[in-house]
Amino acid sequence: MACGDKELEKQLREAGDLLLKHPSSVDELLPLLDFEMGIISIGSHARDLGAPSNEALSQVENCLSRVEQSPRDPMLNALSPSRNALIEDELLRHSDVDVKVAVASCISEITRITAPDAPYEDEKMKDIFQLIVSSFENLSDKSSRSYNKRASILETVAKVRSCVVMLDLECDELIVAMFQHFLEAIRDYHPENVFASMETIMTLVVEESEEISLALLTPLLATVQRDNEEKLPIARKLGEKVIQNCAVKLKPYLAHAIKSLGVPLKNYSEVVASICEETTSSIENNDDNAIGEQQVWYLLHPRYNPLTVLLL
Template sequence: MHDTLLPIMKALVSLELLRHANMDVKVSVLSCITEITRLTAPDAPYDDEKMKEVFQLTIAEFENLSHVSSNCYTKVVSILDIVAKVKSCLMMLDLECDALVVEMFQTFSKIISANHPHDVFSSMETIMTMVIDESDNISLDLLSPLLASVRKENETVSPISWKLREKVITNCAVKLQPYLQEAVCSIGVVSDSICPTKVGQAMAGTFKSVEEFDFLPTDEKEDSSNVARTRLKGQSVNVGHWNGWDTAACVSAGCRARK
């Protein structure tokens, strides 16, 4: 079957089609490529460089999910559904497309709304959860938008987006725990600003650990933070959007928030 598809596969990734000026044409091409990815799964249908270009186009076209009445909306929903079902999003981890993963998370959080059917919400939740669960390391660039979502005011400002990120954090609470403890100290988040929901419950252990951190013996304190610190070593985060966040939790725990 793969040999039969080769001429079509080659034609679909030509620069003329991938970079076509007409949006409907690009979405149609991407829809065909996504179907081919479904047929060849779990193997990638193209080499690494072509797959990176395909994923760049995919993330860019996810923006069209915000245009529910557009001609290409149904096709983009289908693409999203296939990416979730065949787990092709995990290929981005293998290809080390970290920036694209962060962009995808940001896009989902930005465009999800009450106008979308549950299937769209569910596919986004599935993709985000899978990516976190299968990641070897969780960067602060990926984690910080998720932490931003648990502020109380965001539940009323963007309730559907808040719900999406709440679900993802809850689904991945165990995986995120060691990273959250370090992120709390790095960014500066107080437990009073966390919504008293499943998100708050999922993070309760983190804040408890931070609050008790200063009372641990020195050796034990170093051991308990080494895992998260090693994973986050060398990473940085733009803290501009954290302005106004009280860092009392970190100060009381003896941690220093990054400037």
């Protein structure tokens, strides 16, 4: 094993052990969780928590970000203290927003490391996805202390396709909330990877869904209405991209959804109209083919066409 791996395992264990001691204040927690602050000197906080003084530690997220996907058993064992600490109620349900986002960021790294396997049992994964989706709510605020973490979580979810697990766990309402967060939070000033990650996640969810519910289609269709001035052009662009990416999947559902929502087809963007028109044309062609087959049967039947008897 490389010396670098041994050192990383050591740092992971130490950071995880500190986290298991549940630092009570935000000022203690955030440096321990915060990747952006790099390496910290624990100092007096370490003594208060029972850790060796003057020991430099990489914070949990910093350590996790350097662990490769599907690592060997020694690294997985070193990961255990952090993995266990992060899902305890003191952290998973912490009252501070920045702590919640930091915890979500660490857990998203763990999902990357263990992918394609989920790192926790199903019920706990539901709680984790609740936390992760909540971190997307304020992605529009680039001035937020946690903005970079929110964007990082988004990118990780897209890369490791963990959103598909939400379908397996039947987190339907949470998925709808996630779509709403994306369509409300996207801004022109976001870097391309934010838009691309949102597009990837939404496309994956639609394509991997067994059925497309009206609840899932509603925020997408609302975004691409021509007269919806509440939606930004960049949000409309995102909605159109997802619908276009999933045209084949959505085709059987769009016409019914539009009828249910009571908004005329002409009030939607061209991408929606074109898919619905293709559906209508397909139905008409199928009807024409059925009529044609009936006519051929009629012409060939001896009872209705005496010439058939002669041919036979």
